[in-house]
Amino acid sequence: MPRSSMTALAGAVTALLLVGSAPAASANSATSAGPHIVTYDAGKAAEFQAAVDAAAQVWNGQVSNVTLQKSAGGPADLTVLADDGWPRAQVDSLGSGTVWMGREAVSAGHHVPRIATHEIGHIFGLPDNRTGVCADLMSGASAGTDCTNDLPNEEEKGEVERNFAQDASIAPRLLAETPALATR
Ligand SMILES: [Zn+2]
Structure with missing residues (x-):
């Protein structure tokens, strides 16, 4: 490569670094690589x-560093199954694992869309956070059966964005839902 091209390239890189150092862009180093694609199979x-x-x-409408894509038929990063137990997620690593849409929680009256986004939250690296607050997606069943919020809050969204921006290391873990502790 001629030296003049090298100089031009160096200039371009410097310009990119300067753009990248602007405060608004500093939190997301993964933008140039595009979102992390997580394929899923709900078949x-x-x-x-x-x-x-x-x-x-x-989820695709709430965060930008990860995009869920329906599997075209090959092996998927996320497999979603149905069974008669309580919902749970086996996280193999960030963006990879298995979710069980347990019918027992549905029978108990819990909101199906909330169960689905909550379990995907686990696959995106979010732990359970049983606050009992409906605005918290990861409060899960602790928010009661009246809770129909299926959206992550700002903190939860921020954690998912950071996880994928940093390609966070998530140790394999099983996150099982439990019935809310009813006082009656
Ligand atoms: Zn959970």
């Missing part, structure tokens, strides 16, 4: 397939 999620598709779209 065995039985009656929950549409809810899983809707939850994927909800």
Whole structure:
């Protein structure tokens, strides 16, 4: 490469670095690489397939560093299943694992769209946070069956954005939902 081109390239890199150092852009170093794609397969999620598709779209509208994409048929990063237990998520690593849409929580009256976005939250690296507050997506069943909020709050969104911007290391873990402790 001629030296003049090298100089021009160096100038361009410097310009990019200067743009990148602006305060508004400093929090997200992954922008240039585009969002992390997480493919999902809800083909065995039985009656929950549409809810899983809707939850994927909800998350896609809430965060920009990760995008859920329906699997075209090959192995998916996220597999969603249905069974008769309580919902749970097996996280293998950030953006990878298995979710069970447990019918027991649905029978107990919990909101299906909230269950779906909550479990995907686990796959995106969010832990349970049983605050009992409906505005918190990760409060899960602790917010009661009246809670129909299926959106992550600002803190939860920020944590997901950071996780994917930093390609955070998430140790394999199983996050199982439990019935809210009822006082009656
Ligand atoms: Zn949970």
